[in-house]
Amino acid sequence: MINEIFYSIQGEGFLIGTPALFIRFQGCNLRCVWCDEKSALDFDKIAKSFEDTMEDIENMLSSYNPNLIVLTGGEPTLNDEFLKVFNFFKSLNKTIQIETNATKLQEDIYKAFTTYPNTYITISPKYISNYFIDPKFLAFDKNIELKIVVDENLNEDILKRDYIKPFIDKKLLILQPLTSKYGVEFLDKAIRLANEFNARVIPQAHKLLGLK
Template sequence: MQYPLNEVFETIQGEGVYTGVPAIFVRLQGCPVGCPWCDTQHTWDLDPEQQVAPSGIIGKLTASATWAEFSASQLLALFKAQNYHAKHVVITGGEPAMFDLRPLAAELESAGYRLQIETSGTFELRVSPQTWVTVSPKLDMPGGYLVRPDCMKRANEIKYPVAMQKHIDAFDHLLKTCPPRADAIIALQPISQRPRATELAIKTCIERNWRLSVQLHKYLNIE
């Protein structure tokens, strides 16, 4: 199994339950969902003309649409070659659920890594039972994809981006029509750290006893 890798880097997780945890981010190329506020729009198109050799991804310093194919074993070798210390691996994108992540999970978990996937919940999840699934539901996006009930049931945490009350209302409808598992952690994340969005998220989290996710990495100005 080959995966279209846009970039890989070591940092701390800045969102959700694992905020503050050292992590290796594996960003895959390709996403048809089309969120207007997406801060990684360069990962949307899986353009063959942007494919480069694996060496072109290592140490990538600027955001771009270039990508390279990596197998699970090549990715594990890259972790070791880069002398990464973190044992928490975040598979993100793009939309990583477009790909079968089970071979990648088997390779990395056998080497002592813990996996987390960040997904919109619009594609079937092909992950290991141990993978921590973060579903960030994307509703009424230009791509026209629907959030899958099976993704909501599999999610360990549901991290929902909000800016206005209509987003809360839409989320309430989703929770009613696609109920999550009983132990799923629900977090609200203000879009782009806008003051009004942050105020709304804090107010709602207090009222509902939900969590707040604030994209810590953007406040710290790190990846």
């Protein structure tokens, strides 16, 4: 089920600034305290099916013709309709970015990612799942980035974990200072950690620009 569809720029990560059509899936298996998409967390909330959103999607495709499609959530990869949506945009040869909390990569979705070269994966492990990353994500060595929110919980010991190291070595680590109602927080900490771990500090540009 789909929570919302909108056109904006990608405000996060290495694709920052890229115009994109966003498909937000309904439902997430985590409950981060600072989650800014609380309406998308419950799997059983009434939301629209992919078929019901098709007219809106086609209108946006013909109005904006975006090259980049962002599948986000919630946790998109746990949604029953994920592959249907992925395959639709694959048939249009779009670049498909998936924003995932990386707790579980199901086998059929893993295969879909590995067989479509225009897949771009943003893994964003969370404190509430002890920054766990499903090891299947470690098989990807390109078109992937690791984005971690810098808040009071992130520390050096977490960034020194073995499974983080390949991302640091390939310069694929992004540290995203928390943006809250108080503004951009933990910026000094993010800069210090970025210097130590060869990362980039990238804030949520869409929020700073007042965009969705």
